[in-house]
Structures are given as structure tokens and as C-alpha cells.
Amino acid sequence: MKKNFDVIIAGGGLAGLTAAIQLSQHFNVLVIDPDTYPRHKMCGEYLSMEVNLYLKSLGINVNDLSDVEIDNFSFTRGSRSIKTATLPLGGIGISRYSLDLELYNKAREKADFLLDRVFDVTLIDNHFKVITSNHVLFAKQVIIATGKRSLLDKKFARPFIQKKSPWLAVKMHYKFDMPNDLVELHAYKGGYAGLSKVENGNVNLCYLVNYKSFKDYKDIPTFNNKVLTQNRALKEFFKNAIPVWEKPISISQISFEQKEPVEGKLLMIGDTAGLIHPLCGNGMAMAIHSAQMASNYVTQYLHNHITQDQMLINYSTNWRKTFSSRLRYGRWLQKILLHKT
Numbered sequence: 001m002k003k004n005f006d007v008i009i010a011g012g013g014l015a016g017l018t019a020a021i022q023l024s025q026h027f028n029v030l031v032i033d034p035d036t037y038p039r040h041k042m043c044g045e046y047l048s049m050e051v052n053l054y055l056k057s058l059g060i061n062v063n064d065l066s067d068v069e070i071d072n073f074s075f076t077r078g079s080r081s082i083k084t085a086t087l088p089l090g091g092i093g094i095s096r097y098s099l100d101l102e103l104y105n106k107a108r109e110k111a112d113f114l115l116d117r118v119f120d121v122t123l124i125d126n127h128f129k130v131i132t133s134n135h136v137l138f139a140k141q142v143i144i145a146t147g148k149r150s151l152l153d154k155k156f157a158r159p160f161i162q163k164k165s166p167w168l169a170v171k172m173h174y175k176f177d178m179p180n181d182l183v184e185l186h187a188y189k190g191g192y193a194g195l196s197k198v199e200n201g202n203v204n205l206c207y208l209v210n211y212k213s214f215k216d217y218k219d220i221p222t223f224n225n226k227v228l229t230q231n232r233a234l235k236e237f238f239k240n241a242i243p244v245w246e247k248p249i250s251i252s253q254i255s256f257e258q259k260e261p262v263e264g265k266l267l268m269i270g271d272t273a274g275l276i277h278p279l280c281g282n283g284m285a286m287a288i289h290s291a292q293m294a295s296n297y298v299t300q301y302l303h304n305h306i307t308q309d310q311m312l313i314n315y316s317t318n319w320r321k322t323f324s325s326r327l328r329y330g331r332w333l334q335k336i337l338l339h340k341t
């Protein structure tokens with residue numbers, strides 16, 4: 001296997017794959033990820049249209065993958081319907097199974113892939129040394145796109161990883177009759193659930209819950225039964241919905257703490273730079289947008305138009321300008337929507 005690359009990307013989720021597609025037009029790119037494609041991933045699967053044009057420029061037309069166009073929103077709590085709204089930009093309902101696979105197929109036209117896990121990245125004489133379970137590789141620039149939390153966050157002693165996070169998430173696809181153009185949010189004690197359709201007509205139920213609320217119940221079905229059904233709309237959902245998978249997927253320790261978009265000389269993209277509260281329906285678009293931003297600066301750096309330090313400063317400044325206020329509003333909104341009154 002080749003050992004030297006222009007760019008190595010740790011993590012082949014949405015952010016890593018997007019960066020791989022853009023950067024592999026000009027450079028030798030390697031993406032390292034321990035999982036194979038396609039795969040289901042934790043996500044509400046509502047993709048904001050804000051990245052549609054950029055994805056088209058990369059040769060990905062999401063409208064070809066899904067005709068579930070969502071431009072209406074409703075929010076309930078308990079037995080009350082609190083808010084309905086039209087979404088000005090709107091979004092597409094698309095499963096991560098299909099979207100990540102499409103990006104992967106595009107990326108591998110020009111980028112190399114390695115099925116492995118990155119354990120460490122160090123800088124030696126202006127070159128990065130990337131250590132995986134089975135290889136030692138080298139790159140002029142490394143981008144970290146390892147998602148919400150990974151062993152690299154521990155390695156780099158990032159402050160958010162030192163704190164315990166109370167959030168866990170559950171996702172499952174169902175057969176259920178609901179309008180194509182609607183995304184619903186339903187709040188209950190300690191969390192909220194999103195419902196919307198994906199490309200094959202299945203409905204994705206994806207919810208977030210505070211561990212404090214969850215720990216009194218022994219498992220996910222019991223929690224669904226006892227807590228989610230306290231919301232009238234979710235009670236109706238569980239009465240009629242037919243599960244498509246044998247069991248749900250779940251993850252814990254989801255952190256919404258502030259992170260840095262640059263660590264040392266490494267660029268962080270997607271959730272690795274910051275995770276927005278899921279109710280904003282914006283995380284995927286931010287992952288893709290941050291990958292575009294980082295790829296533009298890496299291109300300028302590798303073409304010797306700017307120095308590496310300028311690249312890091314420009315990315316960090318632009319990232320904050322673009323995303324910091326969204327993340328802040330997301331935190332406020334989540335507090336307000338989860339407040340019992």
C-alpha cells in the first residue's frame with residue numbers, strides 16, 4: 001500500500017467523504033474509516049437544502065436519491081400542539097444509508113480508502129505521521145472528521161471529552177402513514193423525538209433523551225412505552241407504526257459542549273468541530289459546509305497560495321463566523337423547548 005499522501009482524512013462520514021470528493025480533484029487523498037458502506041447511522045435524516053447547490057457541484061444530486069421534500073414543521077408537547085411552521089429553505093428526507101453510500105461511491109472515484117482506525121497523528125518535520133491499527137502513513141495535511149467523539153479526542157486531550165455527557169439517542173425506521181412534506185418534533189420528559197420520511201417511504205423515528213430520564217427504565221421498549229407515549233402524538237404513532245428493523249440503533253455520551261475547529265495544526269470538520277442540537281436539523285448541512293470550507297483552505301495551502309498557519313487561522317475564523325451563532329441559538333432553543341412550562 002502507498003504510504004505518502006497529500007491529504008489524509010480520518011473518518012469517512014458526511015464531512016470526511018465530502019472533503020475527500022472535493023480534495024481528490026487535485027490531490028492524492030486517503031480516507032481512513034473502520035466501517036464499511038452502506039451503513040445506518042444515528043441521525044434524524046432531514047437534510048437542509050442549504051447545501052444542495054454545493055453537493056450538485058460535486059456531482060451529487062440529492063433530488064435524484066429522494067423525492068421526499070420537507071417544507072412543513074410541527075411541534076407538540078404532552079397533549080398540546082404548540083407550533084406549526086413553514087420551513088423557508090426546506091429539506092430532503094434521506095437515509096444516511098443512501099446518502100453516505102452515494103458520497104462514498106463518488107469519493108472513491110479518485111480518493112483511496114483504508115478500512116482501519118486512526119490511533120494517533122503526530123507532526124514530524126512539517127509532515128504528519130498517521131498511525132492506524134495496521135499502518136504508519138504520512139501526509140502533508142491531515143483533516144479530522146471522526147464525528148461526535150472518538151479515541152482521537154482523548155489522544156488530543158480535548159476538554160469536552162473530559163466531561164460526562166448526559167445525552168443518548170435512539171433511532172428506528174417504521175412503516176407509518178404520515179405526510180411526505182412534514183417533519184414533526186414531539187417533546188416529552190427529558191427529551192424530544194423527530195419523525196419524518198426517508199426516500200423509501202419509511203418513517204424515521206429518532207430521539208434524544210437525557211440519561212437522568214432514561215435510567216429508571218430497563219430498556220428502550222419500556223422507555224418508549226412509559227415515557228414517549230406520554231406525548232399524545234407519539235402514543236398514536238406507537239399504536240400504528242410497524243418496525244422495519246429488528247432492533248433500534250442507539251448511542252450514548254453525545255456532547256454538545258463547545259469544541260475547537262483547529263487543534264494544533266489539524267483541521268477539524270463536521271461534528272468533530274462542533275455538534276449542533278439535533279432539533280435544528282442542521283448538523284448534516286454543517287458537516288458538509290465545514291468540509292467545503294476546510295477543503296478550500298487546504299487547496300490554497302497545498303498550491304502554496306497561503307502558508308499552513310494562514311490556512312489554520314482562516315479556517316478557524318471562518319468556521320466561527322459561520323457556525324458559532326447557530327450553535328448558540330441551538331443551545332437556547334433546546335433549553336426552551338425542553339422546559340416543562
Ligand SMILES: Cc1cc2nc3c(=O)[nH]c(=O)nc-3n(C[C@H](O)[C@H](O)[C@H](O)COP(=O)(O)OP(=O)(O)OC[C@H]3O[C@@H](n4cnc5c(N)ncnc54)[C@H](O)[C@@H]3O)c2cc1C
Nearest residue numbers: 011013014015044045046118146147150270271278283284
Ligand atoms: C439524535 C440525532 C439526530 C440528528 N438529526 C439530524 C437531522 O435530522 N438533520 C441533520 O442535518 N443532522 C442531524 N444530526 C446531526 C448529524 O447526524 C451529524 O451532524 C452528522 O452526522 C455529522 O457528520 P460527520 O461526518 O461529522 O460525523 P459522522 O457521520 O458521525 O462520521 C464520523 C466517522 O468517523 C469514523 N471514525 C470515528 N473514529 C475514527 C477513528 N479513530 N479513525 C477513523 N475513523 C473514525 C466513524 O466510523 C464515522 O464514519 C443528528 C444528530 C443526532 C445525535
